[in-house]
Amino acid sequence: MLTFSPLTPDRFSDFEHLFGPRGACAGCWCMFWKLPGKDFRQLSGDGTHQMQQSLVDQGLVPGLLAYSDAQPVGWIALEPRSSYPRLARSRVLKPIDSADVWSVTCFFTAKSHRRQGITVELLREAVKFVALMGGKIVEGYPVEPKSTNAPAPFVYTGLPTAFLRAGFVEVARFSPVRPIFRYFIKD
Numbered sequence: 281m282l283t284f285s286p287l288t289p290d291r292f293s294d295f296e297h298l299f300g301p302r303g304a305c306a307g308c309w310c311m312f313w314k315l316p317g318k319d320f321r322q323l324s325g326d327g328t329h330q331m332q333q334s335l336v337d338q339g340l341v342p343g344l345l346a347y348s349d350a351q352p353v354g355w356i357a358l359e360p361r362s363s364y365p366r367l368a369r370s371r372v373l374k375p376i377d378s379a380d381v382w383s384v385t386c387f388f389t390a391k392s393h394r395r396q397g398i399t400v401e402l403l404r405e406a407v408k409f410v411a412l413m414g415g416k417i418v419e420g421y422p423v424e425p426k427s428t429n430a431p432a433p434f435v436y437t438g439l440p441t442a443f444l445r446a447g448f449v450e451v452a453r454f455s456p457v458r459p460i461f462r463y464f465i466k467d
Contacts, residue, residue, distance in 0.1 A: 282354075284346055285344065285345050286341040286344055287343050288341065289336055292333055292336055294352040295345060295352070295355070296329075297352055298353070298355055298388065299388065302325075303324075303328065304388045305388075307326075308324065309328040310343065310355070310385075310386050310388075311323070311328040311331055311332055313365075313385045313386070314365065315328075315331075315365075317366075340359075342357055342359055343355060343359070344356050344358060344402065344406060344409060346398055346402055346405070351390075353390045353398060354389045355387065355389075355402075356386070356403070357385045357386035358384050358406045358410070359382065359383065359385075360381070361382065361419065363383075364385055372458045373421050373454070373458065373460065376460060380417070381415075381417040381418070381462070382418050384403065384418060384421070384438070387399050387437070387438050388436065399442040400445045400446050403438075403442060403446035403448070404447075407463050411465050415465065417463070417465065418462065418463040419460060419461065419463075420437070420438060420448060420462075421437050421438075421461075422437055422439050422440045422442070422459060423437055423438075424456075424458075424459070425457070443461040444461075446463070448461040448463045449463075449464075
């Protein structure tokens with residue numbers, strides 16, 4: 281049984297617990313899509329941790345946490361696409377139209393809870409959250425790895441199967457391995 285919560289200042293220690301001392305994937309702290317490459321490389325680790333904490337302390341909600349028995353076990357990064365400047369510069373993940381979308385850019389699941397469907401549940405919860413915020417489209421950028429046993433760090437944007445199970449549909453593909461999926465929220 282999972283419960284979910286937006287990442288708020290009072291839950292930042294749960295985020296830190298889930299991500300561990302290194303910030304999930306090599307000190308990212310879910311800032312990769314928000315910073316130019318040079319800045320990200322310079323700040324990775326303590327710098328990206330401090331940036332994310334500062335944003336959360338200012339009231340920004342950068343995503344949702346999943347809990348099992350009151351322990352943080354999963355994360356989904358979710359904000360309006362405009363919050364992720366790196367997406368705008370990507371040839372592979374470029375905007376497909378001018379619609380206002382909320383973007384899912386990252387997942388992280390505790391090793392003890394992987395391969396249990398948490399990504400799908402996080403996606404479903406993300407759709408509910410965006411609907412509450414008045415959004416109409418949730419967009420994601422999964423990867424189709426060549427190997428079915430790709431290590432978790434290589435599929436941090438999710439897999440197409442999870443998006444399909446959560447009710448998303450593929451709407452574009454500018455690369456053989458990087459489809460763009462959307463969920464259209466009905467009124």
